[in-house]
Amino acid sequence: MASSSAKTTAADIEVDPAVLADLEVDSYDSSGFATSTQSLTSSINSYVFENGRRYHAYYGTEKNHLPTDEKEQDRMDMHHEIMLQLLEGKLHLAPIGNSPQRILDIGTGTGIWAVDCADTYPSAEVIGTDLSPIQPSWVPPNLKFEVDDMSEIWGYKDDSFDFIHVRNLSQSVEDWDHLLRQIYRCTKPGGYFELAECEFTIKSDDGTAGPDFQKYMKLLTEACVKLNRPTVTADMAKDLLDRGGFEDVKVVTLKQPFGPWAKDERMKKIGAMVMLTADAGAEGYGLAMFTRVLGMTAEDSLALCQKTSAEIRNKNYHVWEPFHVAYGRKPLKASEDK
Secondary structure, three states, X not given: OOOEEEEEOOOOOOEOOOOOOOXXXXXXXXHOOOOOOOOOOOOOOOEEEEOOEEEEOOOOHHHOOOOOOHHHHHHHHHHHHHHHHHOOOOOOOOOOOOOOOEEEEEXXXXXXXXXXXXXXXXXXXXXXXXXXXXXXXXXXOOEEEEEOOOOOOOOXXXXXXXXXXXXXXXXXOOOHHHHHHHHHHHXXXXXXXXXXXXXXXXXXXOOOOOHHHHHHHHHHHHHHHHOXXXXXXXXXXXXXXXXXXXXXXXXXXXXXXXXXXXXXXXXHHHHHHHHHOHHHHHHHHHHHHHHHHOOOOHHHHHHHHHHHHHHHOEOOOOEEEEEEEEEEXXXXXXXXXX
């Protein structure tokens, strides 16, 4: 029987009094926080344009409703740094030791996690897979990227990876049981699987959540449910790993603040980075989901995205999003028990 435990960072995030000093001014600009970022330069081999954004065309556009253009790549790289800060500099929480031999990163995106992982474990072979070839060409010698569809039967051998990592893919996964079977099969006995997901909901410790952001999250959740790709909660994450056959499952839930309103300096820095990605993040997650899945007009969808990003930059709203990290170990006698 797999054992499970959950840990939640439940303490309220205290608002910095300086943020509340002048409630007549909504913007963070006067507090010294910039609200724009520079784009990264990248290329892609096959894509479609829709509502001013570029989306992948590999295996069909319905596989992933997030864009793959430079604006989104910039956001993904920034979000990688945000999650590093949330995990206090750690790439993962699974205790994989200092000398893993093979590591697989599913849905690698820009490949930034895989690059950092390859640098951290230079003796390991690291593989990053994604639907779109948007990863860099210059990478550590122990890293390679592959264009692949995680929803198909994997070509990797049984018991071939010490660590398999999945991050922020819930909006693209329709059949978790199939994915978990592939992950379990390819993980070595004693190896680890880690799932890290932001839950599509917002909370506020002081009751200041804005109406447009709440509406945005409600519609995003509705679209995910309609696609049979529900947002991952802490309970769901634990259940997925338990159901997948992993043991000693642990779930850690952290708070990702939207905006630099927190008194704690580390949380303030995280919130500032989230604010910098507000426009790209709101459009990236919402625009295609609202138009393709819910049938909203492009104008209404974009307007809601813009209102949401404006609320993130409004210092009167102090909201955060749950970030769940779940990991478990494949039993040493997996071939006999599974």
